[in-house]
Amino acid sequence: MISAGIDAGAATTKGVLFRDNTIMGYRIADTGFNFLTASETIFSILLESYSIRREEIGHVYATGYGRSSISFADKSVSEITAHAKGVSFLFPGVQGIIDVGGQDSKVIVVENGRVVDFLMNDKCAAGTGKFLEYTAKALEVPISDLGELARVSDHRAAITSMCTVFAESEVISLRARGFLKEDIAAGLIRSIAQRVAVMAKRMGLKENIAFVGGVAKNAGMRAALEKELGVPLYVPFEPQITGALGAAIAAQG
Amino acid sequence: MSPTLQSLPFFQDSYELRIAQLQEERKRGIKVIGTFCLYVPDEIIFASGADRIVLCGGRADTIPVAEQSLPRNICPLIKSSFGAVIDACCGGSLACPHIPLIDVVVAEATCDGKKKMYELLTDYLPTYVLDLPQKPGSPEAREYFLSEIRKFARFMEQLTGNIITDEALRREIRSSNATKRLLHRLFALRKSDPSPIRGSEVLRVMQKQFFLSPDMFRKGISLLCDELEHVVSSGNTGPRIMISGCPMAAGNTKVPDIIEQKGGVIVVEESCTGTRSFLDLVDEDVDPWKALAERYLEIPCACMTPNDQRIARIVELAKEYNVRGVVYYTLQFCHAYNIERLRVQKALKKEGIPLLAIESDYGESDTEQIGIRVEAFLEMIA
Ligand code: SF4
Ligand code: SF4
Numbered sequence: 069m070i071s072a073g074i075d076a077g078a079a080t081t082k083g084v085l086f087r088d089n090t091i092m093g094y095r096i097a098d099t100g101f102n103f104l105t106a107s108e109t110i111f112s113i114l115l116e117s118y119s120i121r122r123e124e125i126g127h128v129y130a131t132g133y134g135r136s137s138i139s140f141a142d143k144s145v146s147e148i149t150a151h152a153k154g155v156s157f158l159f160p161g162v163q164g165i166i167d168v169g170g171q172d173s174k175v176i177v178v179e180n181g182r183v184v185d186f187l188m189n190d191k192c193a194a195g196t197g198k199f200l201e202y203t204a205k206a207l208e209v210p211i212s213d214l215g216e217l218a219r220v221s222d223h224r225a226a227i228t229s230m231c232t233v234f235a236e237s238e239v240i241s242l243r244a245r246g247f248l249k250e251d252i253a254a255g256l257i258r259s260i261a262q263r264v265a266v267m268a269k270r271m272g273l274k275e276n277i278a279f280v281g282g283v284a285k286n287a288g289m290r291a292a293l294e295k296e297l298g299v300p301l302y303v304p305f306e307p308q309i310t311g312a313l314g315a316a317i318a319a320q321g
Numbered sequence: 322m323s324p325t326l327q328s329l330p331f332f333q334d335s336y337e338l339r340i341a342q343l344q345e346e347r348k349r350g351i352k353v354i355g356t357f358c359l360y361v362p363d364e365i366i367f368a369s370g371a372d373r374i375v376l377c378g379g380r381a382d383t384i385p386v387a388e389q390s391l392p393r394n395i396c397p398l399i400k401s402s403f404g405a406v407i408d409a410c411c412g413g414s415l416a417c418p419h420i421p422l423i424d425v426v427v428a429e430a431t432c433d434g435k436k437k438m439y440e441l442l443t444d445y446l447p448t449y450v451l452d453l454p455q456k457p458g459s460p461e462a463r464e465y466f467l468s469e470i471r472k473f474a475r476f477m478e479q480l481t482g483n484i485i486t487d488e489a490l491r492r493e494i495r496s497s498n499a500t501k502r503l504l505h506r507l508f509a510l511r512k513s514d515p516s517p518i519r520g521s522e523v524l525r526v527m528q529k530q531f532f533l534s535p536d537m538f539r540k541g542i543s544l545l546c547d548e549l550e551h552v553v554s555s556g557n558t559g560p561r562i563m564i565s566g567c568p569m570a571a572g573n574t575k576v577p578d579i580i581e582q583k584g585g586v587i588v589v590e591e592s593c594t595g596t597r598s599f600l601d602l603v604d605e606d607v608d609p610w611k612a613l614a615e616r617y618l619e620i621p622c623a624c625m626t627p628n629d630q631r632i633a634r635i636v637e638l639a640k641e642y643n644v645r646g647v648v649y650y651t652l653q654f655c656h657a658y659n660i661e662r663l664r665v666q667k668a669l670k671k672e673g674i675p676l677l678a679i680e681s682d683y684g685e686s687d688t689e690q691i692g693i694r695v696e697a698f699l700e701m702i703a
Contacts, residue, residue, distance in 0.1 A: 133693070148697035183701045185675065188694055 069126040073315030074111060074141060075150065076103045076134035079170035079197075080282065082309045083110035085118060085125075086316035093118050094309045103134030111140070127319035131311050133171070145318050147311050148176055148186050154314030155278045156181040159302045164273035166264060166293070166301070167310075168283035170197035173264055175271045187271050194230040195263035197283045202232050203256045206239040207249060214253050215288020221254035230263060257292045265296035278302040280310045326552075328544040329522060332529045335537045339374075342534065343422045346372055352481050355423040355446070356531070357402060358431055359593050359620055360453055362470060362613050364493035364603070366427070367535075368485045369477035374419050375531035376426070378402035379572030381683035383415050390441060395434045396655045397682045398570055403438050410445040419532075420446075425480060427473070429453055431624040432657055449476055457618040457625050467614040490609040500535055501599040503542040508596070510549045511588045512642055514561065517552035518545075520587020521577040527594045528571040559584040560702050561643060565635050565665065566650035567658050568593035576650055576679055576691060583695045589642040591635050592650070597621060600634075623657035631661070632668045639674050646675045646702040648695075653682040675702055 070092065075082040081099045085092040095113050099106045107130070115122060130141035131150035138144070147167075155165050156178060165176040173195045177185040189195050197211075204211040225247045229235040235256070242252050260283075268277065277299060283289055284307035294301050304310060343353055352371040356363075366373045378401025387404030407413075409420035426448040428439040442448050452469050454462035474485050510517055526545065530538055562585045564577065569592065577587055590596065601619050604612040621631030639647055647669055651658045659680065666676050677698040681687055 133689075146693065146697035146700050149700045183697070186697060186701070188690075188697075 069320065070120065070124055071126050071316050071319035072111065072114065072128040073150070073312040073317070073319060074107045074128065074130045074132075074135075074138055075147070075309070075312035075315060076107050076130060076132040076138055077169065077171075077311075078133045080308065081106040081110050081132075081134075082312040083107070083114045084309055084312040084316045085114055085120070086313070086320065091313065094306065094312065096306075096308055099134070103137040104139060107134075107138045108140070127321065129315040129319035131315040142319070145315055148174065148183055148188075150311040150314030150318065151280065152176055152178050152181065152183045152314065153317045154310035154312070155280060155304070157313065157317055158304050158310070159276075159278050161276060162278050162302065163276040164268065164271065165278050165280060165310075166268055166273075167281040168196060168260075168264055168279075168289075169281040170201070170283075172196055173267065173281070175264075175267045175273065177271050177273065185271060187267055189267065192231075194232055194235075195260055195267065197281075199232045199235065199260050200256065200283065200286075200289075202236050203239050206236045207243070207252055207256070209249065209253065212286070215257060215286040215291075217250045218254040218257040218288040219291070221248070221250040223248070223251050224258060225251045225255035227252075227255040227259040230259070235259065253288075257286075257288050261289065261292035261296045264293060268297060273297070275299045276302075278304070278310075280304060280307040282308050326518065326522065326545070326548055328541065328548045329526070331541045331544055332526055332533070335533050335541060336529060339533050339537065340418050340422070343372060343374065347422060347424075352424045353422050355419065355426045356428075357426075357435065358429045359598055360429045360431065360617055360622070361427050361451055362473075362617055363531075363535075364490060364497055364609075364613060365470060365474050365477055365485065367493045367496070368489040369474070369481045370483045371424075371477060371481050372534070373427075373531070374422060375570075376402055376405070376417075376419055376423070377568065377570035378405050378417070379528070379570030379574075379683070380405070380415075380417075381572075381685075383408055383417070384683065386413065386415070391438065394654050395438075396432075396567075396652045398568065398573075398652055398655075399434045399438050401570070401572075401683060403442065406442060406445050425449060427451060431622065432655070434654070449473070453624075454618070455625060456627075458627075463614055463618060466618055467610060470614055470617075471610065487609055490613075491605070494603045494605060494609055494612065496535055498602045498605065500530075500539055500542075501602050503539055503546065504599040506546050507542055507549070508589065510546060514643065515555050515557040516561070516586055516588045517549040517555045517557070519557055519581050520562070520564065520590065521574060521581050523587075524569060524574055524577050524590065524594060527590070527598070528569070530594075530598060532571070557586040559586045560645040560699055561586055561588045563587070563589045563591065563635075563639050563642060563644040563647045564595070564650050565591035565647055566662075567652040567655050569650075570594070573683060575683075575685075575688065576648065576681060579688065579691050580648060580695055583692060583699055585695065585699050588644060589638055591631075591638055593622075596634075596638065623655075623661045628661060632664050635665055636668050636672055636674075639669065639672070644674070646677065646698060648698070649676050649678045651678070651680045653680055
């Protein structure tokens with residue numbers, strides 16, 4: 069049986085098709101204004117790309133911030149449960165998950181594929197992709213280059229503000245004081261890595277940790293986080309789809 | 322959904338009668354005391370012939386008024402309460418109906434925020450502050466608190482012109498113990514699975530505890546218990562949850578409402594709008610003053626140090642009420658309860674009981690985010 073999982077995130081919508089214990093395919097697109105429209109679009113693109121008729125899909129499960137708007141889904145599960153399922157499928161035996169998305173970050177403790185504890189930061193942009201987005205803008209580099217830029221730095225600038233708004237002005241003042249772009253970038257990456265690592269340590273994560281979410285695509289970010297935690301991190305081939313994958317797995321019943 | 326309980330409207334109806342009653346009492350010269358905390362012994366107020374009503378603010382709309390005078394980064398309960406007072410005293414339109422009824426505020430030296438707010442309050446209402454030892458475990462602390470409540474009693478005697486006899490005090494102790502026993506009965510009913518009543522309903526009842534006269538409140542609780550004993554199937558079959566943490570003053574029901582909308586069932590609250598108000602009775606067989614001092618210092622509030630009894634009690638209650646998880650609720654900027662969370666969490670972890678921490682204010686902006694956490698938590702413990 070084929071099942072589908074839709075992760076209706078605040079910034080991006082992800083869709084995964086799942087069959088015979090394997091991922092058939094996935095798609096990612098910007099959410100835009102309307103959760104339902106974005107999800108419908110992703111779903112029909114998936115069906116089309118893999119030449120599947122709607123009737124061939126057993127169940128569709130939704131997850132993510134906008135999950136309650138996805139009227140065509142049979143059921144919805146929370147992001148926490150979905151990520152735990154998706155990541156445990158990719159990395160059996162994983163004990164912790166760090167998810168840093170565009171709007172929030174979360175740390176999930178997993179035991180045999182089951183969630184046993186979790187911590188979410190969604191009230192404040194510090195420690196999320198938003199922090200990188202704003203500060204990269206202040207640095208006038210594309211967010212995707214920030215990580216690479218940081219790696220060539222050998223004199224990391226100290227970013228002392230956790231708050232995104234203050235960090236943004238801190239970047240501007242560091243630039244005015246003549247700091248190199250790469251050193252500021254390294255400071256920014258370090259700052260968010262520290263913030264996220266504190267959450268992970270607070271939850272008692274030690275090893276077998278997966279790093280997922282949009283920010284996990286950033287190699288510099290991953291390296292910085294590994295350094296803070298002192299262990300290598302598992303990063304899926306596509307770190308953004310673990311929620312949708314988990315929903316699709318849950319939809320297998 | 323549980324069936325509609327017939328006895329619940331009693332509390333709202335009595336509340337309206339109560340306001341009229343207090344107005345009438347004031348006309349007859351009876352003094353009305355406003356309080357903000359469980360540590361102020363009602364028994365002494367009533368024994369002096371005065372009446373009392375609680376002023377703790379749970380409404381969001383008085384906060385902007387308060388923020389004209391108070392820093393923004395303090396607990397919303399303090400801001401809401403203070404805002405209600407200045408609004409009422411300055412002829413505002415938000416009208417907390419309690420403030421115009423008050424002759425004197427009896428405040429207490431608990432958390433820093435409240436203590437300093439009371440200093441500002443004296444510009445608007447006569448305020449008496451009861452001191453509290455912060456390390457209540459020792460005999461010296463009890464001695465000191467005993468002298469404090471005696472001093473408070475003298476203040477009440479002067480205010481009312483009545484002498485507080487031991488006999489009157491004993492009578493009031495018996496009366497408040499009777500209320501507490503009824504609440505024991507109500508909470509015991511919640512131990513059955515499924516619970517015959519939802520926590521969000523109990524909270525709305527508990528919020529009336531210090532508004533209504535003790536007689537009225539007891540009448541309501543008796544009616545409610547009688548009714549609950551006959552509830553056959555309540556449908557409250559979701560995961561059993563305990564709430565622990567800061568008080569939820571009237572107007573603030575956000576988090577329990579979310580928990581129960583998402584399918585959880587709250588079966589016990591370790592808070593000042595829950596067990597802290599009634600679990601311990603006052604000893605009726607010893608000197609009433611000593612008994613009061615003893616009982617009141619036993620209140621397990623996070624303002625006190627160390628607060629081991631609270632930690633132990635939370636674990637005990639979680640087991641007794643057979644809960645699947647604990648939601649640790651704190652008001653934003655309440656340092657005492659926020660910091661104490663870690664000890665609670667560790668103690669519960671040892672027992673294998675999961676905890677979800679929620680820190681919130683009186684605004685609506687985080688409703689969605691709290692919902693997401695609660696859903697994930699309910700899935701986790703299901
Ligand atoms: S939490 Fe503490 S300070 Fe606040 S009302 Fe309760 S006993 Fe008083
Ligand atoms: S909730 Fe905390 S900060 Fe607020 S009044 Fe009570 S003890 Fe003080």
